[in-house]
C-alpha cells in the first residue's frame with residue numbers, strides 16, 4: 001500500500017511537470033501540439049521517469065533536481081510509441097486502449113508530433129542545467145548517454161530487428177539481445193541519467209546499469225505475457241512468451257528481477273524503493 005502511494009505520488013508530480021513543460025495546444029502549430037499532448041497524456045504509467053526520480057533519491061537528491069531530465073526521457077518514450085504504432089512499423093490502431101496518434105491526427109502529423117517529442121526530450125534534458133546543484137559536465141554526459149542508448153546500437157537498432165526479423169528463426173539468446181536494445185536500453189538510460197546527475201561513482205553506476213538491464217529485459221518479457229493474456233498472440237512480431245511459453249517466461253522474468261535486486265546490495269537498505277519498483281514490474285497488470 002505504501003509503495004502504491006509512492007507510485008501515485010510520483011506519477012502526479014510527473015504529469016504536472018509534463019503539462020507545464022509541453023507547449024499549450026493553442027500555440028502554433030496547434031495540430032502538432034494537440035497530437036503531442038494526446039499521446040503524452042494517453043494513460044502511460046510513467047515507469048521511466050519514476051525510475052529516474054527513484055535513482056536520484058538513492059543518492060539523496062530531491063525530485064526538483066532531476067525532474068526535467070526525467071520528463072525528457074518520458075517524451076522520448078512517447079515519441080517511440082507514436083512511431084512504433086505507425087502503419088510502416090507495427091501498424092497498431094490502438095495504444096493503451098485508445099486510437100493511436102496516427103488514427104486521430106493522420107500519419108503526417110503523428111510523425112511530426114513524434115519528431116517534436118524527440119527534439120523536446122533533448123531540450124528538457126538541457127534545461128536541467130538551470131538546477132544550481134547539478135554539474136554542467138554531468139548534463140553533457142547525459143546528452144551523450146541519451147544519444148547512445150536510443151541510437152542505432154540500442155533502441156533504434158532493436159526496433160530495426162524487431163520489424164525485420166522472421167520470428168520463427170529466433171534463438172533465445174538472439175531475442176534477449178534484441179529486447180536488451182529495443183526495450184531495456186531506454187529503461188537503463190532512465191536509471192543511469194538519475195545516477196549521473198546525482199554524482200554516482202563508477203562502482204555505483206555499474207551496479208545500477210546491471211539493475212536497469214535486468215529489469216528492462218524482465219519488463220519486455222512481462223509485456224509479452226500480458227499481450228498473450230490479452231489474446232494478442234499473432235502480431236507477427238517476436239514474442240518471448242509466444243515462443244517459449246508462459247511458464248518459462250514467468251521463471252525467466254522472476255530470475256531477472258532477482259538478479260536486478262541482488263545487484264543493488266552495495267547500497268544496503270537505501271535501495272528499497274528501487275527493489276520495490278523491480279517487484280512491481282513483475283506483478284503489473286498493464
Ligand code: GRG
Pocket residue numbers: 043044045046047079080081083084096150151155156159182183220223286
Ligand atoms: C530512437 C530515433 C529512435 C527511434 C526509435 C520506434 C522505435 C525506434 C522504437 C520503438 C521501441 C519500442 C516501442 C519498444 C517497446 C517498449 C515497450 C514495451 C513499451 C511500452 O512501455 P510502457 O508499458 O508504456 O511503459 P506506457 O503505456 O506505460 O507509457
